[in-house]
Amino acid sequence: METSAALLSVENIDKSYGTLVLFENLSFGINQGQKMALIAKNGTGKTSLLEIIAGADQPDAGQVVKRNDVKVGYLPQEPNLDPQLTVEESIFAADNETLQVINRYEKALNNPEDTEVYQKAFDQMEALQAWDFETTYKQILSKLKLDDLSQKVSDLSGGQRKRLALTNLILDRPDLLILDEPTNHLDLEMIEWLEDYLKSENLTLFMVTHDRYFLDRVCNHIIELDDQKLYSYKGNYAYYVEHRANRMETEATNLAKAKQLYKSELDWMRRQPKARTTKSKSRIENFDDIKERATNRRKEHKVSLEINMERLGSKVIELHKISKAYGEKELFSNFEYVFKRQERIGIIGKNGTGKSTFLNILTGQEEPDSGKVIIGETIKIGYYTQGGIKIKPEQKVIDVIREFGDYIPLKKGQKISAQQLLERFLFDRKKQYDFVEKLSGGERKRLYLCTVLIQNPNFLILDEPTNDLDIITLNVLEQFLLDFPGCLIVVSHDRYFMDKIVDHLFVFENEDISDFPGNYSDYRAYKKLEQEEAYAKPKAEKKVQEKPKTTEVTLTYQEQKQYKRLESDIKKLESQKAKLEAKFLEDLNPEKIKELSIDLQKIESDIEEKTEKWFELSMKSES
Structure with missing residues (x-):
């Protein structure tokens, strides 16, 4: 629920780099409780605006005004961490209010005569619930797959560093969180955890993200920067669209x-x-x-490329009992699959389960430990990797495309020039003569994607194509892929993108690859049902074998209170769930169904969490 308490105001700010004007006379406010997102094309100054609001950069004109007591936390795309520290040392080296309170409390314990100082320190510990700090940071690090607390920051990947910075930011509990692409380098499980955290916590948020499900489920206000003008939408992503x-x-x-x-x-x-x-x-x-x-025409181009793709023969690609391991870690074994024409497959799995290795084997860049890959004679693979484009010194955008030829053949004997092609990929004539090193991260990814597509592949593999692409470009790419007549394999943590593009999934888990018949939302619904059944079974068995309760004897006073409160909470949630499920029988519009589905998902998640804790206390009481 938004309030009128403004935490921060952006007042008539300008920002330019040389002759490039990012924005002029920009004004808006961020109110307490708002969860706001900024949507804009790549290269229009999204990151610059975040840095200005966070105080990491200054506008050319105008000002950012914040309340004196407001603490701002900023997660940049490339966090600055001390490479000499370990993961755990980085937590304790952060400028964190909770850590300061813990230090004051420890000093007060060493000076017990000063009861006033001790009482103040104790009250602060209570207010921040600092007693559980160690448990909290270890839980967050575990959720973000940073389990080796002794690992040096210098040995972490870029994605791991960003996750560590995110942990520090969450622990610091700022009044205003500013996040630049927070879901990049997170797998789907991590994204859903962060989504639930930001959605449920009472905090104020301003972020840039290309993850449209994330926007839809977390944000309650969206602002769009379009042609240097700002438009405000008081709703989530679906409302914005x-x-x-x-x-x-x-x-x-x-x-x-x-x-x-x-x-x-x-x-x-x-x-x-x-x-x-x-x-x-x-x-x-x-x-x-x-x-x-x-004459104020909108500068909007759509990728409309009817590329003269080579015909797919009857044999596409066949995988015969392929296996791969690194040392003792087995990724997958004896996997078999025969690809069919015009298949659209999504690949999902946690980081480190072998997704990229599988693609490298498919494209011949790596060899399987056993088994073989047979590629049909007519197959031409286009492979978009996470590595991105290799920049050559002094190379201009147009030169990158001309390496593949001055003209690209289209259907019906037509052709398109390199310049026209770039325009369709949202590079205007002026931008085409910029040096590649001057492009933003998203613009480089778009250029790289263009170089893959113009080679006329009929078997297209995209490994995390949505990273750093703005939402406008994502919509353009989706339209192109929906019309793409060849085979398509996509690895992506963008759930919205996957749901729209793919027909079935290869799921990497438990050192195995399984073929799931549906998109990502179908898979999550299936896993949720599987978890509910797993929880229901021990609960039913417990009712049969129930023993007399001895909670008063073996549980502490606080645990007894928690045990009874959990029983009451679960009953209330079950009642809410039943009422909510009954509403689905009414005549509802699609928007209301979506809203109720999100509410139901939250209640079911709460029931699972509380039931699990109730079981833990129940088992303890019987031990």
């Missing part, structure tokens, strides 16, 4: 009206009336304004 479409439709209508008015005014101007009355002078002065409105 609907109301942006309405805005675009209104703009198109107004543009058509402006063009019609411009045409009539132009005819009048050409007649050059001799009588210059006050009224006609006013009309002449207004002409320039009418002309500007009539």
